Amino acid sequence: MKRAAFALGLLLVVVVALPARAADKEFDSLVNALRHHYSLPRPEYPLRGVFMGPMMALARHSGGARKTEVEVATFENIQPGRFEPTDFENTVNRSLPANWRPFVRVFSRKDHEITLVYMDTASTSQRMRLFVVTAEDNELTLVRVRVPDDQTMAWVDNPTHMAKQQTK
Protein backbone atom coordinates (compact mmCIF):
# COMPACT_ATOMS: atom_id res chain seq x y z
CA MET A 1 0.00 0.00 0.00
CA LYS A 2 2.84 2.30 0.94
CA ARG A 3 4.59 1.48 -2.31
CA ALA A 4 1.44 2.25 -4.28
CA ALA A 5 1.06 5.60 -2.54
CA PHE A 6 4.72 6.41 -3.18
CA ALA A 7 4.38 5.44 -6.86
CA LEU A 8 1.24 7.52 -7.19
CA GLY A 9 2.95 10.49 -5.58
CA LEU A 10 5.94 10.13 -7.89
CA LEU A 11 3.65 9.90 -10.91
CA LEU A 12 1.88 13.07 -9.82
CA VAL A 13 5.15 14.95 -9.53
CA VAL A 14 6.26 13.75 -12.98
CA VAL A 15 2.92 14.64 -14.59
CA VAL A 16 2.98 18.10 -13.07
CA ALA A 17 6.62 18.72 -13.93
CA LEU A 18 6.55 17.49 -17.54
CA PRO A 19 4.56 20.35 -19.12
CA ALA A 20 6.83 22.80 -17.38
CA ARG A 21 9.88 21.13 -18.91
CA ALA A 22 8.28 21.31 -22.37
CA ALA A 23 7.65 25.02 -21.92
CA ASP A 24 11.28 25.51 -20.98
CA LYS A 25 12.49 24.64 -24.50
CA GLU A 26 12.46 28.31 -25.36
CA PHE A 27 14.54 29.12 -22.30
CA ASP A 28 16.95 26.25 -22.88
CA SER A 29 17.32 27.21 -26.49
CA LEU A 30 18.75 30.61 -25.55
CA VAL A 31 20.92 29.14 -22.81
CA ASN A 32 22.39 26.60 -25.24
CA ALA A 33 22.86 29.17 -27.99
CA LEU A 34 24.93 31.39 -25.70
CA ARG A 35 26.78 28.44 -24.28
CA HIS A 36 27.84 27.18 -27.69
CA HIS A 37 28.51 30.57 -29.24
CA TYR A 38 30.87 31.57 -26.45
CA SER A 39 32.07 28.08 -25.46
CA LEU A 40 30.84 28.59 -21.93
CA PRO A 41 30.89 25.99 -19.18
CA ARG A 42 27.73 24.18 -18.14
CA PRO A 43 25.24 26.59 -16.56
CA GLU A 44 23.70 26.36 -13.12
CA TYR A 45 19.92 26.21 -12.81
CA PRO A 46 19.24 27.33 -9.23
CA LEU A 47 15.51 26.64 -9.50
CA ARG A 48 15.74 23.22 -11.09
CA GLY A 49 16.93 19.98 -9.66
CA VAL A 50 15.46 17.00 -7.88
CA PHE A 51 13.65 19.03 -5.26
CA MET A 52 13.33 22.55 -6.62
CA GLY A 53 12.06 21.45 -10.05
CA PRO A 54 8.89 19.68 -8.90
CA MET A 55 8.33 22.35 -6.26
CA MET A 56 8.48 25.09 -8.87
CA ALA A 57 6.19 23.08 -11.15
CA LEU A 58 3.68 22.62 -8.37
CA ALA A 59 3.91 26.33 -7.56
CA ARG A 60 3.16 27.09 -11.20
CA HIS A 61 0.03 24.97 -11.11
CA SER A 62 -1.20 26.30 -7.82
CA GLY A 63 -0.06 29.87 -8.34
CA GLY A 64 -2.51 32.71 -8.57
CA ALA A 65 -1.96 36.04 -10.28
CA ARG A 66 0.28 37.16 -7.44
CA LYS A 67 2.92 34.45 -7.72
CA THR A 68 6.14 34.97 -9.62
CA GLU A 69 6.99 32.19 -12.06
CA VAL A 70 10.64 32.38 -12.79
CA GLU A 71 13.32 30.42 -14.60
CA VAL A 72 16.98 31.22 -13.94
CA ALA A 73 20.25 30.06 -15.48
CA THR A 74 23.69 31.36 -14.55
CA PHE A 75 27.10 30.93 -16.11
CA GLU A 76 29.95 31.69 -13.75
CA ASN A 77 33.70 32.27 -13.92
CA ILE A 78 33.56 34.10 -17.22
CA GLN A 79 36.37 36.40 -18.17
CA PRO A 80 35.19 40.04 -17.77
CA GLY A 81 34.76 41.79 -21.10
CA ARG A 82 34.23 38.49 -22.88
CA PHE A 83 31.09 39.68 -24.62
CA GLU A 84 31.28 42.21 -27.40
CA PRO A 85 27.99 44.15 -27.13
CA THR A 86 26.83 43.92 -30.75
CA ASP A 87 27.74 40.26 -31.14
CA PHE A 88 26.14 39.44 -27.82
CA GLU A 89 22.91 41.21 -28.70
CA ASN A 90 22.78 39.60 -32.14
CA THR A 91 23.29 36.17 -30.62
CA VAL A 92 20.45 36.68 -28.17
CA ASN A 93 18.16 38.15 -30.83
CA ARG A 94 18.80 35.22 -33.17
CA SER A 95 18.03 32.70 -30.47
CA LEU A 96 14.77 34.12 -29.23
CA PRO A 97 11.49 33.75 -31.16
CA ALA A 98 10.25 36.94 -32.84
CA ASN A 99 7.52 37.47 -30.26
CA TRP A 100 10.21 38.47 -27.76
CA ARG A 101 10.87 42.15 -28.41
CA PRO A 102 13.68 44.14 -26.77
CA PHE A 103 12.67 47.23 -24.84
CA VAL A 104 15.68 47.97 -22.67
CA ARG A 105 19.31 47.77 -23.77
CA VAL A 106 22.11 48.88 -21.48
CA PHE A 107 25.78 48.59 -22.44
CA SER A 108 28.46 49.71 -20.03
CA ARG A 109 32.00 49.30 -21.29
CA LYS A 110 33.59 50.65 -18.14
CA ASP A 111 31.80 48.11 -15.94
CA HIS A 112 31.76 45.31 -18.54
CA GLU A 113 28.02 45.08 -18.18
CA ILE A 114 25.35 44.29 -20.71
CA THR A 115 21.66 44.11 -19.93
CA LEU A 116 19.00 43.17 -22.44
CA VAL A 117 15.32 43.04 -21.51
CA TYR A 118 12.68 41.51 -23.74
CA MET A 119 8.90 41.45 -23.50
CA ASP A 120 6.74 38.65 -24.88
CA THR A 121 4.38 40.53 -27.18
CA ALA A 122 2.41 37.40 -28.06
CA SER A 123 1.62 36.42 -24.52
CA THR A 124 -1.86 34.95 -24.32
CA SER A 125 -1.70 34.51 -20.59
CA GLN A 126 -3.09 36.96 -18.11
CA ARG A 127 0.38 38.02 -17.07
CA MET A 128 3.32 39.74 -18.69
CA ARG A 129 6.38 37.67 -19.57
CA LEU A 130 9.87 39.17 -19.57
CA PHE A 131 13.29 37.82 -20.45
CA VAL A 132 16.24 39.55 -18.77
CA VAL A 133 19.76 38.70 -19.93
CA THR A 134 22.57 40.23 -17.89
CA ALA A 135 26.31 39.88 -18.36
CA GLU A 136 28.31 41.48 -15.58
CA ASP A 137 31.70 40.95 -13.99
CA ASN A 138 32.37 37.24 -14.49
CA GLU A 139 28.78 36.09 -14.61
CA LEU A 140 26.08 35.71 -17.21
CA THR A 141 22.52 35.41 -15.94
CA LEU A 142 19.31 34.63 -17.79
CA VAL A 143 15.98 35.18 -16.11
CA ARG A 144 12.60 34.52 -17.66
CA VAL A 145 9.68 35.59 -15.56
CA ARG A 146 5.91 35.59 -15.66
CA VAL A 147 5.24 38.76 -13.74
CA PRO A 148 2.61 38.92 -11.01
CA ASP A 149 0.04 41.59 -11.84
CA ASP A 150 0.89 43.64 -8.77
CA GLN A 151 4.56 43.79 -9.84
CA THR A 152 4.08 44.72 -13.50
CA MET A 153 5.04 48.36 -13.01
CA ALA A 154 8.10 47.49 -10.96
CA TRP A 155 9.32 45.07 -13.63
CA VAL A 156 8.73 47.45 -16.54
CA ASP A 157 10.38 50.28 -14.62
CA ASN A 158 13.41 48.47 -13.33
CA PRO A 159 13.72 45.00 -14.86
CA THR A 160 17.41 44.62 -14.08
CA HIS A 161 16.94 45.19 -10.38
CA MET A 162 13.92 42.89 -10.25
CA ALA A 163 15.76 40.15 -12.11
CA LYS A 164 18.66 40.38 -9.68
CA GLN A 165 16.23 39.88 -6.82
CA GLN A 166 15.21 36.56 -8.35
CA THR A 167 18.74 35.24 -8.47
CA LYS A 168 19.57 36.03 -4.83
Added chain:
Amino acid sequence: MKAPLRVALIALFFAGCAMAQQIQWPVKLDKLAAKASEVVDVQLDKKMLGMAGNFMSQDDKSDQEAHNLIKSLNGIYVKSFEFDKDNQYDPADVEEIRAQLRSPEWTRVVGVESKKDNEHVEVYIRNVSGKISGMVVLAQEPRELTFVNLDGNIDPSQLQKLGGNFGIPKVDTGHKAKPAAKPAPAPKAVQK
Protein backbone atom coordinates in the same frame (compact mmCIF):
# COMPACT_ATOMS: atom_id res chain seq x y z
CA MET B 1 21.77 65.00 -16.71
CA LYS B 2 22.02 67.76 -14.23
CA ALA B 3 20.38 71.01 -13.26
CA PRO B 4 19.66 72.45 -16.71
CA LEU B 5 17.49 69.55 -17.74
CA ARG B 6 15.61 69.69 -14.48
CA VAL B 7 15.10 73.42 -14.94
CA ALA B 8 13.89 72.78 -18.45
CA LEU B 9 11.40 70.21 -17.29
CA ILE B 10 10.18 72.44 -14.49
CA ALA B 11 9.70 75.27 -16.91
CA LEU B 12 7.86 72.96 -19.22
CA PHE B 13 5.66 71.86 -16.39
CA PHE B 14 4.73 75.40 -15.42
CA ALA B 15 4.22 76.42 -18.98
CA GLY B 16 1.42 73.90 -18.96
CA CYS B 17 2.80 72.16 -21.94
CA ALA B 18 3.42 68.60 -22.80
CA MET B 19 3.79 65.75 -25.53
CA ALA B 20 5.08 63.80 -29.35
CA GLN B 21 5.24 62.24 -32.74
CA GLN B 22 7.82 59.66 -33.57
CA ILE B 23 11.10 61.37 -34.34
CA GLN B 24 13.55 59.44 -36.47
CA TRP B 25 16.77 58.73 -34.67
CA PRO B 26 19.73 59.37 -37.02
CA VAL B 27 21.63 56.20 -37.83
CA LYS B 28 24.97 57.95 -37.45
CA LEU B 29 24.18 58.70 -33.81
CA ASP B 30 23.74 54.99 -33.17
CA LYS B 31 27.38 54.59 -34.12
CA LEU B 32 28.21 56.56 -31.00
CA ALA B 33 27.58 53.36 -29.07
CA ALA B 34 31.02 52.18 -30.14
CA LYS B 35 32.65 55.20 -28.46
CA ALA B 36 30.38 55.45 -25.44
CA SER B 37 31.31 54.05 -22.07
CA GLU B 38 27.65 53.53 -21.31
CA VAL B 39 24.59 53.31 -23.52
CA VAL B 40 20.98 53.16 -22.39
CA ASP B 41 18.27 52.50 -24.93
CA VAL B 42 14.62 52.18 -23.95
CA GLN B 43 12.03 51.52 -26.63
CA LEU B 44 8.42 50.95 -25.67
CA ASP B 45 6.03 51.19 -28.59
CA LYS B 46 2.24 51.33 -28.34
CA LYS B 47 1.83 47.57 -28.41
CA MET B 48 4.32 47.04 -25.60
CA LEU B 49 2.90 49.90 -23.55
CA GLY B 50 -0.57 48.44 -24.10
CA MET B 51 0.54 45.03 -22.95
CA ALA B 52 2.21 46.41 -19.86
CA GLY B 53 -0.91 48.43 -19.14
CA ASN B 54 -3.19 45.42 -19.53
CA PHE B 55 -1.18 43.42 -17.05
CA MET B 56 -1.17 46.09 -14.36
CA SER B 57 -3.01 45.51 -11.15
CA GLN B 58 -6.60 46.73 -11.04
CA ASP B 59 -6.37 47.10 -7.27
CA ASP B 60 -3.29 49.27 -6.98
CA LYS B 61 -3.95 53.01 -7.25
CA SER B 62 -0.51 53.93 -8.56
CA ASP B 63 -0.79 51.17 -11.17
CA GLN B 64 -4.13 52.57 -12.25
CA GLU B 65 -2.64 56.05 -12.58
CA ALA B 66 0.26 54.69 -14.62
CA HIS B 67 -2.19 52.77 -16.78
CA ASN B 68 -4.26 55.90 -17.45
CA LEU B 69 -1.10 57.73 -18.33
CA ILE B 70 0.40 55.27 -20.76
CA LYS B 71 -2.82 54.34 -22.54
CA SER B 72 -2.76 57.69 -24.36
CA LEU B 73 0.87 57.28 -25.38
CA ASN B 74 2.05 55.72 -28.63
CA GLY B 75 5.58 55.23 -27.47
CA ILE B 76 8.34 56.07 -25.03
CA TYR B 77 11.86 56.25 -26.42
CA VAL B 78 14.97 57.10 -24.43
CA LYS B 79 18.55 57.07 -25.65
CA SER B 80 21.47 58.08 -23.53
CA PHE B 81 25.19 57.96 -24.24
CA GLU B 82 27.90 58.58 -21.67
CA PHE B 83 31.52 59.05 -22.63
CA ASP B 84 34.84 58.83 -20.82
CA LYS B 85 36.25 61.83 -22.64
CA ASP B 86 34.89 65.17 -23.77
CA ASN B 87 33.69 65.87 -27.29
CA GLN B 88 33.21 62.31 -28.47
CA TYR B 89 30.21 63.29 -30.51
CA ASP B 90 29.84 65.99 -33.10
CA PRO B 91 27.14 68.50 -32.09
CA ALA B 92 26.34 68.73 -35.79
CA ASP B 93 25.13 65.12 -35.64
CA VAL B 94 22.42 66.18 -33.25
CA GLU B 95 21.35 68.75 -35.80
CA GLU B 96 19.60 66.00 -37.75
CA ILE B 97 17.20 65.57 -34.86
CA ARG B 98 16.80 69.28 -34.41
CA ALA B 99 15.97 69.67 -38.11
CA GLN B 100 12.98 67.35 -37.68
CA LEU B 101 11.77 69.56 -34.86
CA ARG B 102 11.67 72.65 -37.05
CA SER B 103 8.38 71.69 -38.69
CA PRO B 104 5.45 74.03 -37.87
CA GLU B 105 3.78 71.65 -35.45
CA TRP B 106 6.82 71.53 -33.22
CA THR B 107 7.67 74.37 -30.85
CA ARG B 108 10.75 74.81 -28.77
CA VAL B 109 9.38 75.73 -25.37
CA VAL B 110 12.56 75.58 -23.33
CA GLY B 111 16.17 76.20 -24.16
CA VAL B 112 18.77 76.24 -21.41
CA GLU B 113 22.42 76.85 -22.11
CA SER B 114 25.03 76.70 -19.39
CA LYS B 115 28.30 78.09 -20.64
CA LYS B 116 29.95 77.29 -17.33
CA ASP B 117 29.24 73.59 -17.61
CA ASN B 118 28.98 73.55 -21.38
CA GLU B 119 25.53 72.05 -21.17
CA HIS B 120 22.67 72.55 -23.54
CA VAL B 121 19.10 71.42 -22.97
CA GLU B 122 16.09 71.88 -25.18
CA VAL B 123 12.47 70.83 -24.82
CA TYR B 124 10.14 70.70 -27.78
CA ILE B 125 6.41 70.02 -27.87
CA ARG B 126 4.21 69.00 -30.74
CA ASN B 127 0.87 70.75 -30.88
CA VAL B 128 -1.88 69.38 -33.11
CA SER B 129 -5.34 70.99 -33.08
CA GLY B 130 -4.68 72.55 -29.73
CA LYS B 131 -3.63 69.30 -28.16
CA ILE B 132 -0.15 68.42 -27.13
CA SER B 133 0.70 65.21 -28.90
CA GLY B 134 4.40 64.84 -28.36
CA MET B 135 7.45 65.96 -26.49
CA VAL B 136 11.16 65.73 -27.09
CA VAL B 137 13.93 66.52 -24.62
CA LEU B 138 17.42 66.89 -26.00
CA ALA B 139 20.24 67.25 -23.48
CA GLN B 140 23.84 67.74 -24.55
CA GLU B 141 26.80 67.76 -22.21
CA PRO B 142 30.48 67.35 -23.05
CA ARG B 143 30.39 63.72 -21.91
CA GLU B 144 26.73 62.89 -22.21
CA LEU B 145 24.01 62.98 -24.80
CA THR B 146 20.41 62.21 -23.86
CA PHE B 147 17.31 62.06 -26.00
CA VAL B 148 13.80 61.48 -24.65
CA ASN B 149 10.82 61.20 -26.96
CA LEU B 150 7.28 60.81 -25.69
CA ASP B 151 4.94 60.07 -28.56
CA GLY B 152 1.24 60.55 -27.95
CA ASN B 153 -1.21 62.63 -25.97
CA ILE B 154 -0.60 63.39 -22.37
CA ASP B 155 -2.17 65.63 -19.81
CA PRO B 156 0.50 68.11 -18.66
CA SER B 157 -0.57 67.54 -15.09
CA GLN B 158 0.47 63.91 -15.47
CA LEU B 159 3.96 64.71 -16.65
CA GLN B 160 5.33 64.54 -13.15
CA LYS B 161 4.00 61.00 -12.69
CA LEU B 162 5.78 59.88 -15.83
CA GLY B 163 9.12 61.22 -14.61
CA GLY B 164 11.25 58.59 -12.94
CA ASN B 165 9.44 55.79 -14.79
CA PHE B 166 10.35 54.03 -18.04
CA GLY B 167 13.82 55.59 -17.99
CA ILE B 168 12.43 59.13 -18.14
CA PRO B 169 14.17 61.67 -15.89
CA LYS B 170 12.19 62.60 -12.82
CA VAL B 171 10.42 65.94 -12.94
CA ASP B 172 10.76 68.24 -9.95
CA THR B 173 7.98 70.82 -9.96
CA GLY B 174 9.56 72.72 -7.10
CA HIS B 175 6.11 73.57 -5.74
CA LYS B 176 7.28 73.73 -2.14
CA ALA B 177 10.43 75.69 -2.87
CA LYS B 178 12.62 72.75 -1.96
CA PRO B 179 16.34 73.35 -2.25
CA ALA B 180 17.60 72.20 -5.60
CA ALA B 181 19.71 69.61 -3.91
CA LYS B 182 19.61 66.29 -5.64
CA PRO B 183 19.94 66.23 -9.38
CA ALA B 184 17.32 64.25 -11.24
CA PRO B 185 18.40 60.67 -11.84
CA ALA B 186 19.60 60.02 -15.33
CA PRO B 187 17.99 57.21 -17.34
CA LYS B 188 20.93 54.96 -16.65
CA ALA B 189 20.29 55.21 -12.97
CA VAL B 190 16.75 54.10 -13.49
CA GLN B 191 17.76 51.04 -15.41
CA LYS B 192 20.57 49.86 -13.23
